[in-house]
Amino acid sequence: MSLFDEIVQPTLLLDEAAARANIARAAGKAKRLGLRFRPHFKTHQSAEMGEWFRPEGVKAITASSLEMAEYFAAAGWKDITIAFPANVRQIPQMDALAERVSLGLLAESVETVEALEKGLQHGADLWIKVDVGGHRTGVDWTQVEQAAAVARAARAGRHLRLRGLLTHAGHTYAERGGAAVRQVYDESVARILSVRQALAGLGLGDLEISVGDTPSVSLVEDLGPVNEIRPGNFVLYDAMQLAQIEACRAEDVAAALACPVVALHPQRSEAVIYGGAIHLSKDTFQYGEARAFGLVCLPEGERWGAPLAGAYVRGLSQEHGILRMDAEDLSRLRVGDVVCILPAHSCLTVQVMRRYRTLDGRWVDTLNH
Amino acid sequence: MSLFDEIVQPTLLLDEAAARANIARAAGKAKRLGLRFRPHFKTHQSAEMGEWFRPEGVKAITASSLEMAEYFAAAGWKDITIAFPANVRQIPQMDALAERVSLGLLAESVETVEALEKGLQHGADLWIKVDVGGHRTGVDWTQVEQAAAVARAARAGRHLRLRGLLTHAGHTYAERGGAAVRQVYDESVARILSVRQALAGLGLGDLEISVGDTPSVSLVEDLGPVNEIRPGNFVLYDAMQLAQIEACRAEDVAAALACPVVALHPQRSEAVIYGGAIHLSKDTFQYGEARAFGLVCLPEGERWGAPLAGAYVRGLSQEHGILRMDAEDLSRLRVGDVVCILPAHSCLTVQVMRRYRTLDGRWVDTLNH
Numbered sequence: 001m002s003l004f005d006e007i008v009q010p011t012l013l014l015d016e017a018a019a020r021a022n023i024a025r026a027a028g029k030a031k032r033l034g035l036r037f038r039p040h041f042k043t044h045q046s047a048e049m050g051e052w053f054r055p056e057g058v059k060a061i062t063a064s065s066l067e068m069a070e071y072f073a074a075a076g077w078k079d080i081t082i083a084f085p086a087n088v089r090q091i092p093q094m095d096a097l098a099e100r101v102s103l104g105l106l107a108e109s110v111e112t113v114e115a116l117e118k119g120l121q122h123g124a125d126l127w128i129k130v131d132v133g134g135h136r137t138g139v140d141w142t143q144v145e146q147a148a149a150v151a152r153a154a155r156a157g158r159h160l161r162l163r164g165l166l167t168h169a170g171h172t173y174a175e176r177g178g179a180a181v182r183q184v185y186d187e188s189v190a191r192i193l194s195v196r197q198a199l200a201g202l203g204l205g206d207l208e209i210s211v212g213d214t215p216s217v218s219l220v221e222d223l224g225p226v227n228e229i230r231p232g233n234f235v236l237y238d239a240m241q242l243a244q245i246e247a248c249r250a251e252d253v254a255a256a257l258a259c260p261v262v263a264l265h266p267q268r269s270e271a272v273i274y275g276g277a278i279h280l281s282k283d284t285f286q287y288g289e290a291r292a293f294g295l296v297c298l299p300e301g302e303r304w305g306a307p308l309a310g311a312y313v314r315g316l317s318q319e320h321g322i323l324r325m326d327a328e329d330l331s332r333l334r335v336g337d338v339v340c341i342l343p344a345h346s347c348l349t350v351q352v353m354r355r356y357r358t359l360d361g362r363w364v365d366t367l368n369h
Numbered sequence: 370m371s372l373f374d375e376i377v378q379p380t381l382l383l384d385e386a387a388a389r390a391n392i393a394r395a396a397g398k399a400k401r402l403g404l405r406f407r408p409h410f411k412t413h414q415s416a417e418m419g420e421w422f423r424p425e426g427v428k429a430i431t432a433s434s435l436e437m438a439e440y441f442a443a444a445g446w447k448d449i450t451i452a453f454p455a456n457v458r459q460i461p462q463m464d465a466l467a468e469r470v471s472l473g474l475l476a477e478s479v480e481t482v483e484a485l486e487k488g489l490q491h492g493a494d495l496w497i498k499v500d501v502g503g504h505r506t507g508v509d510w511t512q513v514e515q516a517a518a519v520a521r522a523a524r525a526g527r528h529l530r531l532r533g534l535l536t537h538a539g540h541t542y543a544e545r546g547g548a549a550v551r552q553v554y555d556e557s558v559a560r561i562l563s564v565r566q567a568l569a570g571l572g573l574g575d576l577e578i579s580v581g582d583t584p585s586v587s588l589v590e591d592l593g594p595v596n597e598i599r600p601g602n603f604v605l606y607d608a609m610q611l612a613q614i615e616a617c618r619a620e621d622v623a624a625a626l627a628c629p630v631v632a633l634h635p636q637r638s639e640a641v642i643y644g645g646a647i648h649l650s651k652d653t654f655q656y657g658e659a660r661a662f663g664l665v666c667l668p669e670g671e672r673w674g675a676p677l678a679g680a681y682v683r684g685l686s687q688e689h690g691i692l693r694m695d696a697e698d699l700s701r702l703r704v705g706d707v708v709c710i711l712p713a714h715s716c717l718t719v720q721v722m723r724r725y726r727t728l729d730g731r732w733v734d735t736l737n738h
Contacts, residue, residue: 064687065688084631087631089378093377109704115704136684137691140636262454262455262457262481262506263454263477264478272505274456281650282650282652319453320505336457338458348647348687
């Protein structure tokens with residue numbers, strides 16, 4: 001019985017070989033460049049997949065929440081940065097974790113540093129979160145005085161060890177192709193280095209630099225004078241990385257949602273699948289003129305094939321996905337067939353699906369299952 | 370210790386009294402109009418909350434998937450329609466459920482009807498899904514021949530009992546206010562009635578009409594000559610119903626995501642909360658000129674207060690929410706405070722959060738927890 005014969009409902013397929021190749025490629029690049037590789041585990045969210053990083057020599061990881069850090073600590077990871085502004089309502093839990101692992105925390109305000117110093121009994125590394133232009137969060141790179149105040153507060157404390165400056169250049173996601181991504185990356189690194197230099201001029205020296213996002217790590221050859229990279233999405237990639245940013249090849253995308261076809265609408269060149277917002281999440285990417293929720297592939301043997309040209313998920317409701325595709329491709333589909341959707345954003349699809357099925361039929365759990 | 374003192378991470382708060390009042394209001398309207406009330410349980414997704422419908426005399430429910438129908442069957446519900454085009458890859462599971470409960474299924478093609486007839490050993494009701502203009506799925510209301518073919522296939526079978534025509538006028542969600550919603554609703558009902566009349570003319574008579582969406586059921590006084598209504602969202606409502614469609618009052622919104630504040634950015638009039646796409650989902654609604662992921666409220670006693678004027682969630686990443694708010698409101702916030710977000714779309718927030726906490730501190734599970 002083939003993999004696809006067993007699909008009766010939306011199922012997140014995982015190509016283990018592709019994921020392992022993605023891991024080896026990113027780890028190899030970090031090694032070549034002499035950078036610490038601290039992959040972000042928020043994409044795969046799986047203790048089992050975490051083990052696939054160990055043969056590459058990975059010892060340090062990134063998590064996006066305290067809960068995720070606790071999950072991976074229980075799986076044996078000993079060096080974990082929570083790359084999210086420290087939530088001062090969870091200091092007792094952070095402290096318990098800091099007793100067991102080498103814990104990295106982020107702050108961008110003196111208040112947060114003071115709350116951590118007051119609440120922690122165990123040591124933790126502190127990274128100052130810097131906003132290099134993404135405008136999500138962090139001390140704006142032009143606000144050196146603010147960064148200096150946070151650094152001084154950290155150096156004044158007994159529990160926090162000021163480790164360096166950290167950023168996520170999330171605005172690389174708005175770019176397409178190597179040259180454009182490199183331009184944003186180089187500008188981001190120049191900005192965070194300018195903060196480091198200014199702090200050194202104020203007597204706040206010896207700061208490391210931590211950066212990392214999948215477009216940059218995939219497309220930029222020379223990552224410059226940084227100490228650590230923290231990409232996450234590269235382990236699976238997705239339709240956004242493939243078709244919007246052009247950060248990977250189709251064969252690098254290691255996860256796809258297998259979905260039964262439930263209705264055909266040839267008069268409007270659309271098909272409806274069992275596979276909606278609760279399976280893919282509602283993230284979108286730019287696909288030509290359209291906002292798309294995913295790309296459409298067909299099963300080929302025991303894997304999915306290349307995305308069908310011009311075919312995409314144009315709408316999602318709770319359980320329905322609406323596929324737009326050309327008439328000829330549509331004419332070959334039947335109710336009850338399975339199609340494979342490359343999600344817009346694999347991190348969120350993993351979070352809602354909560355487990356994977358490998359191409360050889362094994363279930364792989366995540367922290368949510 | 371107050372409810373909000375105990376919040377350390379994103380927590381989906383449930384106002385039980387508001388939810389019960391919403392249930393009583395909708396059930397009362399159905400009773401007054403002499404319509405069967407078959408509420409859609411895909412919004413609350415909770416066996417415990419399902420019990421809150423029984424005192425209102427509710428005996429029939431709607432689910433959006435076979436899995437959800439199985440969950441509510443296990444909770445004692447005996448009359449369940451799966452309001453999604455029947456997935457022919459799950460016929461054995463449907464058949465097992467049809468042995469235990471009065472099961473309603475949807476089809477819009479002869480192929481699906483034939484597959485059901487071939488695979489089912491137990492009887493089930495069949496509803497023909499009609500597209501009255503929402504263009505998600507269903508037989509287009511102008512394609513009477515297609516509807517007739519499906520009806521004849523169902524009448525020819527031994528297991529399916531053709532029950533009627535069913536639609537979801539999802540395009541009411543694009544309207545604002547009672548008059549506009551009523552116009553779409555009346556047009557939708559006129560269209561599905563025209564299909565019924567045409568089928569009767571072809572000798573396919575005695576068909577019931579099932580409709581239902583929260584904007585219509587909330588805003589339209591006279592629901593017309595239909596047999597059954599299936600709204601779902603009304604039990605909780607959300608920011609989209611409140612601020613975009615104007616289908617409810619602020620005090621009717623029965624769920625809010627409590628989130629710690631982790632960073633303040635007064636220079637751009639924004640705050641960052643621990644509460645992102647994995648907590649709210651990435652659905653949006655129209656809020657003035659902006660696409661918003663939620664509205665922002667502050668704790669007031671043991672509930673959340675009214676939404677702050679002009680404040681909204683302008684961006685979400687995996688764990689971060691970015692709030693835009695006016696300078697004066699922002700100046701009162703501190704890192705470590707809790708804010709309450711009315712989600713854009715409560716159904717999806719419930720799905721990602723997987724359980725609720727009532728205002729008196731009790732956990733209420735859903736099918737995913």
